[in-house]
Amino acid sequence: MGSHSFEEHTGEVRIHLEGQTQEELFEEAARGLAEVMLGPELPGATGPLQEVTLAAVDSEALLVDWLNELVFRADAEHRIITEAHVDAATDTELRARIRGAEVEVLKTAVKAATLHGLHLQRSPGRITASVVLDV
Amino acid sequence: MVHEVPRTYRWDMHVPVRVFADGELLEQISRDRSLEQLVNVATLPGITRAALGMPDMHEGYGFPVGGVAATIAPDGVISPGGIGFDINCGVRLLTTSLSRADAGPSIKALVHELSRSIPTGYGRSGRIALSAAELDQVLQGGAPHLVRRHGLGLEEDLAFLEAGGCLPGADPAAVSARAKQRGRDQLGTLGGGNHFLEVQAVEAVFDPAAATAFGLVEGQLAVLIHTGSRGLGHQVCTDYVKLMDAEQKRFGFHLPDRQLACAPLSSPEGHDYFAGMCAAANFAWANRQALTHRVREAIRRVLGAAAEVHVLYDVAHNIAKLEEYDGRSLCVHRKGATRAFGPSSPELPARYRTVGQPVLIPGSMGTASFVLAGEDAAREVSLGSACHGAGRALSRTAAKRRVQGDVLRKELEARGIAVFCPSNAELAEEAPVAYKDVDRVVDVVARAGIARKVARLVPLGVLKG
Numbered sequence: 001m002g003s004h005s006f007e008e009h010t011g012e013v014r015i016h017l018e019g020q021t022q023e024e025l026f027e028e029a030a031r032g033l034a035e036v037m038l039g040p041e042l043p044g045a046t047g048p049l050q051e052v053t054l055a056a057v058d059s060e061a062l063l064v065d066w067l068n069e070l071v072f073r074a075d076a077e078h079r080i081i082t083e084a085h086v087d088a089a090t091d092t093e094l095r096a097r098i099r100g101a102e103v104e105v106l107k108t109a110v111k112a113a114t115l116h117g118l119h120l121q122r123s124p125g126r127i128t129a130s131v132v133l134d135v
Numbered sequence: 136m137v138h139e140v141p142r143t144y145r146w147d148m149h150v151p152v153r154v155f156a157d158g159e160l161l162e163q164i165s166r167d168r169s170l171e172q173l174v175n176v177a178t179l180p181g182i183t184r185a186a187l188g189m190p191d192m193h194e195g196y197g198f199p200v201g202g203v204a205a206t207i208a209p210d211g212v213i214s215p216g217g218i219g220f221d222i223n224c225g226v227r228l229l230t231t232s233l234s235r236a237d238a239g240p241s242i243k244a245l246v247h248e249l250s251r252s253i254p255t256g257y258g259r260s261g262r263i264a265l266s267a268a269e270l271d272q273v274l275q276g277g278a279p280h281l282v283r284r285h286g287l288g289l290e291e292d293l294a295f296l297e298a299g300g301c302l303p304g305a306d307p308a309a310v311s312a313r314a315k316q317r318g319r320d321q322l323g324t325l326g327g328g329n330h331f332l333e334v335q336a337v338e339a340v341f342d343p344a345a346a347t348a349f350g351l352v353e354g355q356l357a358v359l360i361h362t363g364s365r366g367l368g369h370q371v372c373t374d375y376v377k378l379m380d381a382e383q384k385r386f387g388f389h390l391p392d393r394q395l396a397c398a399p400l401s402s403p404e405g406h407d408y409f410a411g412m413c414a415a416a417n418f419a420w421a422n423r424q425a426l427t428h429r430v431r432e433a434i435r436r437v438l439g440a441a442a443e444v445h446v447l448y449d450v451a452h453n454i455a456k457l458e459e460y461d462g463r464s465l466c467v468h469r470k471g472a473t474r475a476f477g478p479s480s481p482e483l484p485a486r487y488r489t490v491g492q493p494v495l496i497p498g499s500m501g502t503a504s505f506v507l508a509g510e511d512a513a514r515e516v517s518l519g520s521a522c523h524g525a526g527r528a529l530s531r532t533a534a535k536r537r538v539q540g541d542v543l544r545k546e547l548e549a550r551g552i553a554v555f556c557p558s559n560a561e562l563a564e565e566a567p568v569a570y571k572d573v574d575r576v577v578d579v580v581a582r583a584g585i586a587r588k589v590a591r592l593v594p595l596g597v598l599k600g
Contacts, residue, residue, distance in 0.1 A: 008530050010167045010194040057381045060393070068373050075366040076316045078258045106257035107560065108531075109327035111220040111369040115380060115393035116196030132196045134220045134369075135328060135531075 002028030030084035067113035154188035169199035181211020191526025197394030200471035214397035217468035223419035224363030246596035261323030277301030277417030306410035318367025323425035330600030364419035448493035477511030498573035507586035534569035556599035
């Protein structure tokens, strides 16, 4: 089971992510993003699961792409992704199934995820990262 | 007043870093990573003069907020992170023919009416239905298109917008389908975060001649609008950071922070980003134009049909512009920084040519805002740039630890400031204690010779995004 926590940043939001695998880390990133937008109590997801596939130059860029995919859906489709299953994540590709909840009020709107200072740190059985979100 | 980090501080710097601050502001700036971020900016390929930090500077991502950097066109770089996700986030100040006394007890009714007619926060449509072709026309034509084709605002408004509210380099084809989808129903919306609309009164005039040129008098009712290009601009930045990040090796760039990803302005990637950024900037000017129209209507409904509402000025504070310095074309990135051109600038409307460009500096919620006039000396001192606000001093979580939203709401109301913000937590995040002292920030700008103080405005009502 992954975990996330929030770190200090003067202007934006920085989320620290931990997981045992890259898939778990990416699922945790989705939960952290949803918590920024909605608070710790997340509404249940409705509707069918939608498949997402992404490609990027490396795992850091892939994590940012993943978060920005979820930001796009929140802004364009008015749907906050509260359920994410990351089925496979390599350094450059991701396959996931997602669904979410339509909400009317956001706690914090997120403009985008950034590459600022982002490094995926790997050790045996553990992977961590800190991502800055522009809010 | 000017603090310099020499080019020799780190091997990869191409220019020095210069920060405008007094002792207390420098101490606040030094608490976060903003100075380190500005040192990183000094490594951008093609950067010239210096990486500049305004007195309201704080930590951002890539560039610090309050950072200014110029690269030599056409082969110097453009960095989307040096503009930010909210492309052409900016401020527009509207003056009225009414005084605070004329409005009297109707201020609360006015703020209520504004809250009904201006969509704020998440997922609210701007009630301007645009077809795909019409959205492209807005991206190409900016505020003038909105006035002339959609009847939103007056022709006279346009002379008082930076760049006339339209950058000619815009190309709607450089804006992705996703960006257009995000922006589709967001024209005419305030958005969330630190965006706001404030009803203000002119409390003090410091420079009567400039105030007269700007149409400002003590006691006058005014409205300040702070918003940008909404989701459309955010997606343009997202798209091009990804594109440029993937090409850094090919360009031969080794930057200390990936969020500084950039491309030579002359490259296809740099050219396309500039065209997309200009289009998003035009969308932002159109957005503030649509909101101006709604404010005019609301004022006339509440305070009388004879009320006049004029645009004093509209400035971008997240943008890159091509500007001439010493006969060279520079790509000036302003990230959380306001253009401040002096009286001799040909870009100013005729009425301001003896005075200088209005520089609009909103304070934090519930505190004062300033109108300044740009000085000619600013070109050399700060690449024609000034601060953009008070600048955050505390993180949002730290602000919430120190301030209770419901208590703050009562304090503001006790001071006669009508606040429309549904969430106490969001109110606490934007509490005055979370920001630097705007009076101190503006004093530094004035003492550095960048812009002089013209007037101070105080809030009467706040509609928070």
